[in-house]
Amino acid sequence: MPTTVETKKLKIGRISYLNTLPFYFELFQTGDVCVTQNGYPAQINQWMQEGAIDIAPISSLEYGRHPDAYYLLPGVSIGARRHSGSVLLFSREPIERLKSQPIAVSEESYSSQILLKILLAKRFHSDHQFIPLSGTIDSMLEAAPACLAIGDKALFYRSSNFCYKYDLSEWWYEWTGLPFCFAVWAVRREACQENAAAVRSFSDQLKVSLERNLNQLPVLIEKELNLSIADEKYALVYSYLSQLSNHLNEEMQTGLKRFFELACEINAIEKVPPLEFIQEFAA
CATH class of the missing domain: 3.40.190.10 (Periplasmic binding protein-like II)
Known part of the structure; x- marks a missing residue:
């Protein structure tokens, strides 16, 4: 059987x-x-x-x-390959003027934090303290001059005040030529x-x-x-x-x-x- x-x-x-x-x-x-x-x-x-x-x-x-x-x-x-559209750094200042200021980072993704750390250190030659936070992008930008947001929250965000928006995968592609x-x-x-x-x-x-x-x-x-x-x-x-x-x-x-x-x-x-x-x- x-x-x-x-x-x-x-x-x-x-x-x-x-x-x-x-x-x-x-x-x-x-x-x-x-x-x-x-x-x-x-x-x-x-x-x-x-x-x-x-x-x-x-x-x-x-x-x-x-x-x-x-x-x-x-x-x-x-x-x-270029734009992700949903892994974004929002900043009150252009990246060149952020220098070593703290950055609020989403607690939802550790990979995106490490990607940002690599890009800041290796491409822009700057070192920043990361502040893990949850909440809205507006609240993150109140806690720090820049913030890393991911997912649908980042995709659909529209600021009531002017802010710079940087796509991390676009930075990566410009720097490495790779997706x-x-x-x-x-x-x-x-x-x-x-x-x-x-x-x-x-x-x-x-x-x-x-x-x-x-x-x-x-x-x-x-x-x-x-x-x-x-x-x-x-x-x-x-x-x-x-x-x-x-x-x-x-x-x-x-x-x-x-x-x-x-x-x-x-x-x-x-x-x-x-x-x-x-x-x-x-x-």
């Missing part, structure tokens, strides 16, 4: 930002063996470390800090070992979902966000989702490795990790 093996449910982390919609929209079908848990990037990283979730888009720095804990899902990432990878899709190694077939199936399903949704962004925006082309936010959201780089191709991997090298130089990670993918585990 054949033995029946019960497949464990995969626990999928979901970042609650617009930039993940091309992955998640209509990703799950009836009967799929998975459950989801929503949070912002720092929460997702923590839950992956604790084993509360199995697969998620984690910050690139989280992978760099704990490479032995994860395998990467091939072909998918969250990044930008920047903010997040990689990863699976905990234990989950991969326990449920390899389900992990590979989810990885394939994720890539199919991404390609389908990138080819039908108007449908995604209308159904998921209830926005029509007549809505004020429609053009901004469409442009934003169109300009993101969602593929972990060779160029994106080169940019990711360069980020790891620079993060290592400022002691944000111990060493430059290899990029290990689930198909290498399967082999």
Whole structure:
């Protein structure tokens, strides 16, 4: 009599930002063996470390800090070749006049903090105290002359007073000529070992979902966000989702490795990790 093996449910982390919609929209079908848990990037990283979730888009720095804990899902990432639109430094002063003044930084993403630290130190040759804060961008700018904001909060922010706005991935591209990878899709190694077939199936399903949704962004925006082309936010959201780089191709991997090298130089990670993918585990 054949033995029946019960497949464990995969626990999928979901970042609650617009930039993940091309992955998640209509990703799950009836009967799929998975459950989801929503949070912002720092929460997702923590839950992956604790084993509360199995697969998620984690910050690139989280992978760099704990490479032995994860395998990467091939072909998918969250990044930008030039403008990210949602990882922004807002400042009351131009960058040249900020000098060593403190900067308020979002507590939602550690990768963006390290990217900013690298750019300020290596490109602009300045050193700043970072003040981790939550709250609105206006409240952060009251606490410091500049602030780093990410996600939808940064994308939709409109200041009532004049302020400078700098896109970190644009700074990165101007300096390195490479795209920047903010997040990689990863699976905990234990989950991969326990449920390899389900992990590979989810990885394939994720890539199919991404390609389908990138080819039908108007449908995604209308159904998921209830926005029509007549809505004020429609053009901004469409442009934003169109300009993101969602593929972990060779160029994106080169940019990711360069980020790891620079993060290592400022002691944000111990060493430059290899990029290990689930198909290498399967082999």
